[in-house]
Amino acid sequence: xxxxxxxxxxxxxxxxxxxxxxxxxxxxxxxxxxxxxxxxxxxxxxxxxxxxxxxxxxxxxxxxxxxxxxxxxxxxxxxxxxxxxxxxxxxxxxxxxxxxxxxxxxxxxxxxxxxxxxxxxxxxxxxxxxxxxxxxxxxxxxxxxxxxxxxxxxxxxxxxxxxxxxxxxxxxxxxxxxxxxxxxxxxxxxxxxxxxxxxxxxxxxxxxxxxxxxxxxxxxxxxxxxxxxxxxxxxxxxxxxxxxxxxxxxxxxxxxxxxxxxxxxxxxxxxxxxxxxxxxxxxxxxxxxxxxxxxxxxxxxxxxxxxxxxxxxxxxxxxxxxxxxxxxxxxxxxxxxxxxxxxxxxxxxxxxxxxxxxxxxxxxxxxxxxxxxxxxxxxxxxxxxxxxxxxxxxxxxxxxxxxxxxxxxxxxxxxxxxxxxxxxxxxxxxxxxxxxxxxxxxxxxxxxxxxxxxxxxxxxxxxxxxxxxxxxxxxxxxxxxxxxxxxxxxxxxxxxxxxxxxxxxxxxxxxxxxxxxxxxxxxxxxxxxxxxxxxxxxxxxxxxxxxxxxxxxxxxxxxxxxxxxxxxxxxxxxxxxxxxxxxxxxxxxxxxxxxxxxxxxxxxxxxxxxxxxxxxxxxxxxxxxxxxxxxxxxxxxxxxxxxxxxxxxxxxxxxxxxxxxxxxxxxxxxxxxxxxxxxxxxxxxxxxxxxxxxxxxxxxxxxxxxxxxxxxxxxxxxxxxxxxxxxxxxxxxxxxxxxxxxxxxxxxxxxxxxxxxxxxxxxxxxxxxxxxxxxxxxxxxxxxxxxxxxxxxxxxxxxxxxxxxxxxxxxxxxxxxxxx
Amino acid sequence: xxxxxxxxxxxxxxxxxxxxxxxxxxxxxxxxxxxxxxxxxxxxxxxxxxxxxxxxxxxxxxxxxxxxxxxxxxxxxxxxxxxxxxxxxxxxxxxxxxxxxxxxxxxxxxxxxxxxxxxxxxxxxxxxx
Numbered sequence: 025x026x027x028x029x030x031x032x033x034x035x036x037x038x039x040x041x042x043x044x045x046x047x048x049x050x051x052x053x054x055x056x057x058x059x060x061x062x063x064x065x066x067x068x069x070x071x072x073x074x075x076x077x078x079x080x081x082x083x084x085x086x087x088x089x090x091x092x093x094x095x096x097x098x099x100x101x102x103x104x105x106x107x108x109x110x111x112x113x114x115x116x117x118x119x120x121x122x123x124x125x126x127x128x129x130x131x132x133x134x135x136x137x138x139x140x141x142x143x144x145x146x147x148x149x150x151x152x153x154x155x156x157x158x159x160x161x162x163x164x165x166x167x168x169x170x171x172x173x174x175x176x177x178x179x180x181x182x183x184x185x186x187x188x189x190x191x192x193x194x195x196x197x198x199x200x201x202x203x204x205x206x207x208x209x210x211x212x213x214x215x216x217x218x219x220x221x222x223x224x225x226x227x228x229x230x231x232x233x234x235x236x237x238x239x240x241x242x243x244x245x246x247x248x249x250x251x252x253x254x255x256x257x258x259x260x261x262x263x264x265x266x267x268x269x270x271x272x273x274x275x276x277x278x279x280x281x282x283x284x285x286x287x288x289x290x291x292x293x294x295x296x297x298x299x300x301x302x303x304x305x306x307x308x309x310x311x312x313x314x315x316x317x318x319x320x321x322x323x324x325x326x327x328x329x330x331x332x333x334x335x336x337x338x339x340x341x342x343x344x345x346x347x348x349x350x351x352x353x354x355x356x357x358x359x360x361x362x363x364x365x366x367x368x369x370x371x372x373x374x375x376x377x378x379x380x381x382x383x384x385x386x387x388x389x390x391x392x393x394x395x396x397x398x399x400x401x402x403x404x405x406x407x408x409x410x411x412x413x414x415x416x417x418x419x420x421x422x423x424x425x426x427x428x429x430x431x432x433x434x435x436x437x438x439x440x441x442x443x444x445x446x447x448x449x450x451x452x453x454x455x456x457x458x459x460x461x462x463x464x465x466x467x468x469x470x471x472x473x474x475x476x477x478x479x480x481x482x483x484x485x486x487x488x489x490x491x492x493x494x495x496x497x498x499x500x501x502x503x504x505x506x507x508x509x510x511x512x513x514x515x516x517x518x519x520x521x522x523x524x525x526x527x528x529x530x531x532x533x534x535x536x537x538x539x540x541x542x543x544x545x546x547x548x549x550x551x552x553x554x555x556x557x558x559x560x561x562x563x564x565x566x567x568x569x570x571x572x573x574x575x576x577x578x579x580x581x582x583x584x585x586x587x588x589x590x591x592x593x594x595x596x597x598x599x600x601x602x603x604x605x606x607x608x609x610x611x612x613x614x615x616x617x618x619x620x621x622x623x624x625x626x627x628x629x630x631x632x633x634x635x636x637x638x639x640x641x642x643x644x645x646x647x648x649x650x651x652x653x654x655x656x657x658x659x660x661x662x663x664x665x666x667x668x669x670x671x672x673x674x675x676x677x678x679x680x681x682x683x684x685x686x687x688x689x690x691x692x693x694x695x696x697x698x699x700x701x702x703x704x705x706x707x708x709x710x711x712x713x714x715x716x717x718x719x720x721x722x723x724x725x726x727x728x729x730x731x732x733x734x735x736x737x738x739x740x741x742x743x744x745x746x747x748x749x750x751x752x753x754x755x756x757x758x759x760x761x762x763x764x765x766x767x768x769x770x771x772x773x774x775x776x777x778x779x780x781x782x783x784x785x786x787x788x789x790x791x792x793x794x795x796x797x798x799x800x801x802x803x804x805x806x807x808x809x810x811x812x813x814x815x816x817x818x819x820x821x822x823x824x825x826x827x828x829x830x831x832x833x834x835x836x837x838x839x840x841x842x843x844x
Numbered sequence: 845x846x847x848x849x850x851x852x853x854x855x856x857x858x859x860x861x862x863x864x865x866x867x868x869x870x871x872x873x874x875x876x877x878x879x880x881x882x883x884x885x886x887x888x889x890x891x892x893x894x895x896x897x898x899x900x901x902x903x904x905x906x907x908x909x910x911x912x913x914x915x916x917x918x919x920x921x922x923x924x925x926x927x928x929x930x931x932x933x934x935x936x937x938x939x940x941x942x943x944x945x946x947x948x949x950x951x952x953x954x955x956x957x958x959x960x961x962x963x964x965x966x967x968x969x970x971x972x973x
Contacts, residue, residue, distance in 0.1 A: 040951060046865065047951035048858035050929055427849075427873035449954075537868070537954065556867055565860040 026069070028737075028744070030062040030601050034577050035501035035743075035791075041569050042500065042509050043449030043560045044536075049096075052569060056092055059576070059597060063089075066604045073611045080591035081600065088597060092575055095568060108151035109202035111209075112144050112283070118567040122148050124221025124279030126412060129392070136488065136511060137391060139384050139410045144216070144283030145206040147250060149223055151199045152278050155254070159193035165258075172263070179260040186258040191251050200247065207243050207282070215285040215352060216241040218249040219412075220256060223277045234262045235278075239315065240285050240352040253280045286409050287352055288401035290372040291316035292325060294385045295416055296332070297395040297554070304551065306339055307332055307385060311372030314349030315358055316399060316411065326372045333545075334471070336382050343371050377408045383470060388413045390471070390491060391512055393450065393559045418555060430538060432548045439526065440541040443519045444494075447505035449560065450514030451553045452492030453533040453545045456526045459483060473534060475526055479504040479517055481778035487511050492534040494541070496522050499742075499792030503778045506577075512561055516541075582780050582787050585752070605735075609722060612641075613713060628656040630714075634674050636727070638712045640666075645718035665721035665738040666714055668799040672806020719744075725809065729753045732809050738798045745798045749777070749805055751786040751812070758784065763819040764812055770829050771808060775801055807836060850965055851892075854878040855885045855911065856900040856927065861950075865898065868954050869961060882906040886914065893919045896945075896964050898957070901928045901936055916943050921971070923964040927952065 033055055040047050067081045106122055115123055115131030123131065127146045134141050156162045165186055172182040195203075207216070220235030236256035238249040256262065257278045266276065292311035297304065309328040310319045319325045329340035346368045353359045373381070381400055388396045395418055399411040457472040459465055465486050468474070474490040476483060479498025487493065487507045493515035499505065500517055508515035514536045526532060526541070533546040542549075560566055574596075581589050581599045584606050594600045628647065630638040640647070640656060646663035647656060658670055715722040719739035725732040733750040751768060753761075761784035768786045769779045777788035790801060811832055819825065852874045854865045862878035869876045877894075879885035882905050889897075897915055901908035912924050923945040928936050930949040937947055945967075946960045 044953055044955075045951045046861055046954060046957070048856070048861055050858070051951050054929070054931075429871045429873075431873075446953075537871075539955070552871075556871075558863055558867060560864060563860055563863060565858075 026062045026066050027601060027605055030059060030066070030597075032743070033059055033062070034598060037569065037573055038506055038509070038577055039447075039500050041566060041573060042447050042505070042515075043566075044446035047565070047569075049565060049568075052565070052572065053096055056096060056572065056576075060089055063597060063600055066601065070604045070608050070611075074607065078591070078604075078607060081594075081604070084591035084594050085600060088575060088594065088600065092572060095571055095575075106148065106150045107202070108148055108154065108199045109206050110146050110148060111206060112141065112146065115146060118570050120567075121223055121277070122150060122279070124149065124223055124277075124281070126219065126221040126414070127279055127281045128221075129413060130281070132391070133388070133410065133413060137384075137387055138488075139387075140407070141410050142217070142283040142286050143210070144281065145203075146221065147199070147203060147280040147282065149277035149279045151202075152254060152280075154196050154199055155193060158196040159189070161189055161193065164189065179263045183258050183260040183263055187255040190255040190258065193251065195247055195250065203246060203250070203282075207246055210284065214243065215356065216243070216246060216249070217283045217285050218246065218253055219281045219283070220253050221279040221281045222257060223279070234259065234265055239358050240356050242356040245356055246282065250280055250282075254278050283411075285352060286401045286403050286411075288315060288409075289313065289404050289406075291399070291401040291411075292319045292372065294381060294398040294400065295395070296385050296389045296398075297416065297418055298329070303329070303339070304547075305332055306330060307382065309373065309378065309381065312349065313346050313363055313367070313372055314351050314361075316401060328373065328378060330378070330382055332386065334469075336379065338378075341371070343369065345369060346372075373402065374406070377402055377406070380408050384410060385413075386471065389554070390452070393512065393553070393561065395554055429549065429552055430540075432552075433542065433546050436533070436542040436544050436546050438540055439532065439543050440519060440522065442539050443522075444516040444539065445500045445518050446536045446539065447493070447500040447515035447517050448509045448513060449536050450492075450512065451533065451535050451537065451549055452490075452514040453550055454491040454531070456528055456530045456532055458523060458526075458528050459486065473532055475522060475528075477523055478776040480773070480776040482773050487513055492536075493517075494519050494522050494526065494534060496520060497793065497797070498776075501743075502791045583782050583785050585785070586782075609715075609724075609733075609735075612715065613724060627654070629654055630661075631655050631657050632670075632674065636712055636725070638714060638725075641713065641715045643715060643717040643720070646716035646720075661716075662718055663714075663716035663721055664719055664795075664799070665734075665736040665802055666716050666723070668738060668802035669721070669723065669734060669736075669806040672803035672808075673810060675803075675807060727809070727813050730809075730813055734802070734805055736798070736802055738795060738802065740795055742792050742794045742798075745791070745793055745795065747777075747788075747790045747798060747801055747805070749786075749788045751809075752784060760819050763822065763825055767819065767825045767828055768808070768812060770825065771832055774833070775804055777801075804836060808832075849873060849875045850895040850968065852876045852896045852898065852961070853885065853888070853894040854898045855882060855903075855908070856880065856898075857882070857903045858900075861900070861927070864954070865957070868958065872958060872962075874961070874965075882908070882911050886911060889915050889918055894922055895968050896923045896925065896961060898925045898927060898961075900950075901926060901932060912944070921968075923968060925957070925960055925964065927957070 037055055063085055067078070067085060070078050110123065112130060113134060115127060117131055117135060120128040123146050130141055133139055168182050168185045171177045172179060217237065217239050218241050219237040222235060236253045238252055241249045257276055290311055290313050292309065294307060294309045296307045298306055298308040306329045309330065310325040312319050312325045324344040324346070326344055327342040328338060331337045331339055346363045348360050349363050350358045351361050385396060385398050388398060392415065395416040396413050397416040398413045401409045401411055403409060452473060454472045455469065456475050457468050458475045459468060460477065462482065468486045468489060470489050471491045473492040473494060474483065474486060475494050477496045479495045479502050481503040483504055484507050488511050490513050493508050493513055495517040496519055498517040505515060505517060514534055516534065516536050516539065531544055533542040533544065533549060535542070535549060576597045578596050579598045579602060580595045581593060581602050583589060589603065591603065594603055625641065628640040630640055646661065648660040648662055661667055712725050720737050721734065723734045730751065731753045735748040737744055737746050739745060765781050765784055765786050769781050772779050772788040777790045780787045852869055854862050854876060856862055857880050859880055862880060866876045866878050877888070879888065882903050886906055897912065899908045899912055908926065915922055915924065924943060925945050926936060926947045927950055928947070933947060933949045945964050948957055948960060
């Protein structure tokens with residue numbers, strides 16, 4: 025099955041982004057190549073059964089596949105379609121080659137961590153290249169650099185030549201227009217901080233302080249400031265640094281970050297580790313009055329020493345007397361001013377802001393996996409802003425590691441070893457917090473280890489706050505695992521008995537590199553990880569994989585009734601697969617035509633105590649061999665998913681919350697009678713059909729006005745197992761229908777489905793659970809289909825929803841954690 | 845690891861493989877040198893004996909097969925672990941069973957290679973002591 029194989033490849037790619045595997049570029053090429061072939065095959069197949077009514081899929085595939093190929097081919101190839109200027113809030117992730125290191129990090133902070141960052145925009149490296157092109161500088165810079173390397177010029181002469189020609193350059197009109205548009209997008213007279221964001225800067229290499237920042241720039245000064253920052257790429261110091269780092273042969277590129285000036289009453293820096301101090305358990309904050317340059321320049325500043333561990337006690341405080349401060353000048357630039365004597369003794373950072381800052385810094389360190397240097401500012405109203413965050417260069421520990429790291433940690437008791445699958449690699453430490461219901465979520469402490477019986481999708485919300493994730497059940501390809509990877513949270517799933525062994529509030533350290541869970545905070549390991557030379561998430565191959573995944577994995581097409589549900593609406597390869605699958609099933613539902621085209625296909629009619637007119641089409645192995653005639657009973661069905669679902673459908677009481685009616689058959693036949701037309705229901709659904717094999721089922725049920733679709737695979741290998749459930753329609757007004765949607769969503773969520781709703785549509789998915797777990801959920805769906813069938817009329821008020829949810833759960837409690 | 849650190853060479857023309865294997869093995873107490881050019885690796889083994897060599901097969905310049913033959917000739921006690929793409933794994937196994945400690949198909953889990961290296965290390969230490 026091409027469909028299945030393609031989905032497996034996508035899941036595989038997702039898993040590879042978690043750091044547990046070593047892969048190479050060749051693997052990425054191979055997998056995308058195979059996906060390419062599979063998709064072409066799928067599209068061809070659909071056009072075959074659909075008599076070429078889906079030819080639009082070919083251009084859609086091209087549109088998606090071409091950029092993928094470009095990503096794979098190109099290294100630092102900035103295609104013509106990339107923008108010159110991008111607002112900070114829209115910054116693409118994983119494109120430091122386009123936006124520079126500093127801006128890339130800010131983009132992640134805005135998108136992932138949601139800390140307040142002054143608004144602004146980035147002038148990309150593509151604009152820089154355009155600038156060079158327009159001014160014919162590329163060749164000349166190259167020649168000057170060569171002369172320097174050859175020893176003909178010294179770095180000062182070289183720098184002077186290059187910087188002069190950059191400053192004298194003309195900004196291309198198209199670039200200037202874009203800059204002006206962004207700069208004018210802000211209301212009122214905004215002043216700007218214009219900073220360097222070089223490619224490579226703030227990445228593995230630190231160019232800290234090498235490049236220019238121009239503060240408090242009036243709008244009309246942006247262009248000059250822009251050129252000044254560009255020119256700083258070729259300062260003598262920057263040249264020497266790049267030469268020392270062996271980067272002179274590579275193309276340098278400068279993006280420039282423009283942010284609104286924060287007229288700060290105080291500002292400063294925070295180091296999450298204090299390289300100077302002996303105490304590795306503390307972080308240190310520096311603060312001064314006014315604008316931030318004071319601290320960076322090493323002038324007198326307040327110094328606060330704060331414990332890294334909760335509750336982050338203040339260990340030391342040195343308030344230095346402040347006589348002068350920097351402040352924005354009226355017409356631009358900065359000026360020094362005297363501090364009134366009574367102000368000079370006041371701490372630059374009040375306690376509440378300090379607490380917020382500490383919490384940000386530790387979250388930044390957790391996310392970037394490196395000790396951080398954080399720049400902050402406190403505005404006149406007392407609001408704290410994050411200006412930037414970069415890796416803090418810490419001197420290597422004097423003594424290199426002797427022997428196995430695990431030996432250095434051997435005095436900590438190991439609670440669990442060699443259990444589960446790695447969803448995201450890393451080390452995290454904190455108190456255990458068991459979450460089984462949404463009430464637990466609200467009291468989840470920042471930096472705790474999330475412990476859960478299932479990787480339920482509703483847990484998504486707390487992942488950014490977690491220092492680690494441990495789940496007893498679930499898949500590394502599931503939604504929660506994907507989110508853990510996005511937020512770089514170390515995650516281990518499938519850890520048996522985790523909720524028995526790990527108790528709430530117990531302090532533990534999770535090492536998913538070695539699949540070990542230690543009791544206590546393993547300082548040796550945490551320090552070691554922070555000091556390690558490379559962070560896999562930052563490696564170019566991982567960035568590439570994440571960029572590929574963004575074009576491959578997200579599912580956007582959910583509702584087949586949506587006008588966007590079309591070849592043109594496909595935004596990812598997953599969407600194409602989804603579209604093809606949906607349409608293939610629709611083609612199949614036109615059974616008479618299908619049978620005419622594929623002569624000799626046997627279709628059975630199910631005879632059952634639940635009298636619905638169900639047709640069965642066996643793809644192989646779904647039906648007991650010697651089935652005679654055209655009628656079949658449940659005993660002759662071998663399809664595991666259909667059997668599981670039917671156990672729910674036919675269980676006593678499944679079709680009503682009231683006592684089973686005497687005239688069960690009569691009632692059922694009136695309710696399951698297929699109606700000619702109903703609002704919101706596709707016209708092809710005029711009968712009930714199950715397409716099955718031994719481990720697969722695609723079931724369409726039209727019950728009254730309700731239209732159910734269940735697509736499921738159920739077999740011994742849990743990696744292949746899934747359920748996709750869709751429910752739409754209803755006879756009453758939209759309010760009541762939406763109540764039913766909420767009811768379904770609530771129940772399904774408790775059974776760990778990922779649920780999406782829209783209007784009167786419910787889509788629920790679950791992935792990769794073991795056979796018996798998928799079986800139980802199919803049985804549940806069987807009951808649920810019956811239960812909700814007649815609820816429209818009963819759900820008169822919103823409050824009724826809870827009541828019916830409870831009524832249902834009383835009969836049928838969720839697995840693992842009981843009713844919540 | 846009790847006494848001397850074992851020396852490991854990693855040779856793969858894709859930097860990501862070297863960049864990830866180095867810290868992952870150093871963490872377990874090995875001394876690790878990495879090479880992305882087989883010619884540099886070839887030069888290195890002229891003067892240095894490694895306890896374990898981890899090498900890819902398909903590389904530009906001198907390919908892995910030639911390299912590991914040379915390495916084995918110079919130091920027969922060196923244990924060689926071959927890492928190669930899934931597609932070439934079977935042919936690789938067929939063409940040179942002799943002298944190779946183990947084969948691993950790429951992509952592989954870090955824990956997988958750590959286990960194989962630990963086994964090779966155990967063999968070396970047994971032979972040595």
